[in-house]
Amino acid sequence: MKRFQITFKGQVYELDVEEISSSAPTIKKSAPAPVPNTAPVTVQTPKAVQPTAPASGQTVLAPMPGKILTVNIKAGDAVKRGDVIFILEAMKMQNEIMANQDGQISSVNVTVGQTVSTGDVLAALG
Known part of the structure; x- marks a missing residue:
């Protein structure tokens, strides 16, 4: 029995290979190799600068x-x-x-044709 270690797509596997000389093949299953622990990668996303709304x-x-x-x-x-x-x-x-509440529009922060991202401030209600 020979033991081999291979790496496939970044994962390490251990294989047990049995050399046989007879004409009838035999299959022997081995337990899968333990997966190595990898540290999680943290990605910081940049925060967009948003126009500020009135405190009230x-x-x-x-x-x-x-x-x-349309605006x-x-x-x-x-x-x-x-x-x-x-x-x-x-x-x-x-x-x-x-509009998410009754009120008066204190500022409109976008124009027709402008591209916006999720969370961008479109308007402020006073």
Whole structure:
């Protein structure tokens, strides 16, 4: 019996190979080699700089990456919860972005045609 160690796609395996001289092959199963412990890799993602919202207000965030197709508001407009204030195109779908509370728009941070990422501040409600 001979023991071999091979590496396949970064994994190390141990094989037991039996040399036989008879014409009838015999198969002997061995236990799989233990998988070596690898330390987890931590990746830090850069944090995007976001426009800040007023302390008393709330922000409307982009729920997904996409392109702003329509801006239905301007600073100073009054909105009700559920009003459609933006149309965001993502993966060829038009998504309605709605006001998350009643209030007055204190700032609009995007323009038509702008590309946004998940979590970007679209508007601030005061």
